[in-house]
Amino acid sequence: MSEALPRMGGMNTLAAPIADLRQQAGRVVRDAATSGVLQGVGDSDLARILGELAGVQRLVEAAMIDAVGEVMRRSEVASVPDRMTSRLGCRDVGELVERVTRVAGPAASRLQKAAKVVRPSIADTTGELLEAELPVLRDAMIDGVVGVDGVLAIAGPLMETGRRVPRAGKRHAAGVVVAGARGDGPDGSPPLSAELLRVQASTWALALDQDGAEPRERQVARKRFLRLGAENAYGVPISGLLMPEVAAQLQQIHNAQHSPHTVEFTLDHTDAPEPPPDDRTHGQKLHDTLASALHVAAASGALPTIGGAAPTLVVSVTEEDLQSGRGYAHADGCPQPLSIATALHVACSGVIQRVVSRPDGRIVRIGTEDRVFNRHQRRAIALRDGRCIIPGCHVPAAWTEIHHVTDYAKGGPTHTDNGVLLCWYHHRYIDTIGWKIRMKAGVPEVRAPYWLDPSMKWRPATTSPTRLRSKVMQT
Numbered sequence: 484m485s486e487a488l489p490r491m492g493g494m495n496t497l498a499a500p501i502a503d504l505r506q507q508a509g510r511v512v513r514d515a516a517t518s519g520v521l522q523g524v525g526d527s528d529l530a531r532i533l534g535e536l537a538g539v540q541r542l543v544e545a546a547m548i549d550a551v552g553e554v555m556r557r558s559e560v561a562s563v564p565d566r567m568t569s570r571l572g573c574r575d576v577g578e579l580v581e582r583v584t585r586v587a588g589p590a591a592s593r594l595q596k597a598a599k600v601v602r603p604s605i606a607d608t609t610g611e612l613l614e615a616e617l618p619v620l621r622d623a624m625i626d627g628v629v630g631v632d633g634v635l636a637i638a639g640p641l642m643e644t645g646r647r648v649p650r651a652g653k654r655h656a657a658g659v660v661v662a663g664a665r666g667d668g669p670d671g672s673p674p675l676s677a678e679l680l681r682v683q684a685s686t687w688a689l690a691l692d693q694d695g696a697e698p699r700e701r702q703v704a705r706k707r708f709l710r711l712g713a714e715n716a717y718g719v720p721i722s723g724l725l726m727p728e729v730a731a732q733l734q735q736i737h738n739a740q741h742s743p744h745t746v747e748f749t750l751d752h753t754d755a756p757e758p759p760p761d762d763r764t765h766g767q768k769l770h771d772t773l774a775s776a777l778h779v780a781a782a783s784g785a786l787p788t789i790g791g792a793a794p795t796l797v798v799s800v801t802e803e804d805l806q807s808g809r810g811y812a813h814a815d816g817c818p819q820p821l822s823i824a825t826a827l828h829v830a831c832s833g834v835i836q837r838v839v840s841r842p843d844g845r846i847v848r849i850g851t852e853d854r855v856f857n858r859h860q861r862r863a864i865a866l867r868d869g870r871c872i873i874p875g876c877h878v879p880a881a882w883t884e885i886h887h888v889t890d891y892a893k894g895g896p897t898h899t900d901n902g903v904l905l906c907w908y909h910h911r912y913i914d915t916i917g918w919k920i921r922m923k924a925g926v927p928e929v930r931a932p933y934w935l936d937p938s939m940k941w942r943p944a945t946t947s948p949t950r951l952r953s954k955v956m957q958t
């Protein structure tokens with residue numbers, strides 16, 4: 484069990500200065516935290532202090548990267564018991580680094596990744612330090628120009644090109660990007676942040692690696708996944724890695740739904756209130772985009788059928804709960820109970836079958852085809868309404884659902900005079916967001932919530948392109 488190289492006496496020569504450094508840093512930090520000097524300095528001084536601290540951090544990181552690199556070297560021995568990790572009782576380098584430095588797993592693996600490209604290789608026989616994979620990057624690290632973030636930003640894209648780009652090409656590119664990191668770049672800009680370094684390195688990698696797209700895509704394809712987690716009280720967690728074109732598609736659908744590309748007309752009621760601001764977060768909107776996309780797909784009739792029918796979500800509810808509007812409903816494959824409002828919403832769209840049962844379990848009613856608007860009705864309603872009829876909402880007809888203005892369960896017919904277009908979000912929350920809808924001689928009218936329009940006036944929905952056009956012609 485050799486402790487390897489003769490430089491092991493280094494602990495003593497390194498330990499003292501590091502202990503000094505730590506003591507000094509401790510004093511500075513204590514002063515800064517307790518003296519109120521941070522609160523007293525001007526803006527530019529505060530910014531400079533932050534920058535200086537980052538400089539110290541980059542130097543500390545440089546030394547840590549090197550130390551981790553050495554741990555890695557000592558743990559790469561073929562014989563397992565002779566590895567440093569084994570000797571210290573750790574499964575691998577990651578665990579050892581986490582234990583010793585107390586950083587989290589991802590930070591430990593970033594240190595290792597950085598070490599791989601900047602650690603010097605070592606001559607087997609003499610123990611002499613040789614060149615690193617990217618020597619110019621190592622120099623910049625030792626100079627305190629780049630820390631872990633900067634090293635990975637530059638090395639990541641370049642090393643990803645693998646054998647397709649010769650080492651000389653990578654080194655040349657690293658040299659140019661490192662100049663940018665030092666603030667010596669050709670464009671004369673100040674030292675670049677890690678994000679910009681990554682952009683530059685990626686540009687180099689693309690230029691050097693003309694055939695890189697295909698292997699990269701293969702890798703992306705291999706890594707793609709989507710996982711639905713176990714349902715908890717807050718919902719179903721989702722995680723995954725989308726292929727770029729899939730994400731782009733989702734984004735496009737999202738944009739189509741949420742960018743107002745029609746001019747708002749308020750022809751017959753100039754006193755109409757401003758449409759309310761959409762107070763959903765970006766994440767909530769994206770969720771709702773996915774919800775309507777799934778709805779459109781399920782209702783399209785283009786999906787494979789199950790037992791001869793379109794994929795059907797079966798929602799069961801007791802007669803009593805349905806009548807009272809309270810209690811719970813249950814959806815197939817969804818362990819958490821749903822509210823009756825949700826059950827009504829999902830039951831409103833064509834692909835859902837509703838099963839109503841008595842307390843003893845006997846089935847009283849099964850949702851049948853006649854509660855579903857057929858294709859012709861849908862087209863007619865779409866022509867009349869144009870898009871979601873809630874003012875200010877721009878979701879186009881193709882992405883909407885048809886809402887029974889008078890609920891089917893309360894005798895509302897599945898007739899064009901009783902169906903209006905609502906987007907997934909407004910359909911889902913129509914009972915709680917304060918908007919009211921009624922039909923007047925076959926034309927939908929909406930009434931804004933009180934806080935938005937205290938006059939509580941009913942106004943015809945002006946979303947239909949045909950109705951707008953005829954109004955324009957009249958004036």
Ligand SMILES: [Zn+2]
Binds near residue numbers: 873878910
């Ligand atoms: Zn809407």
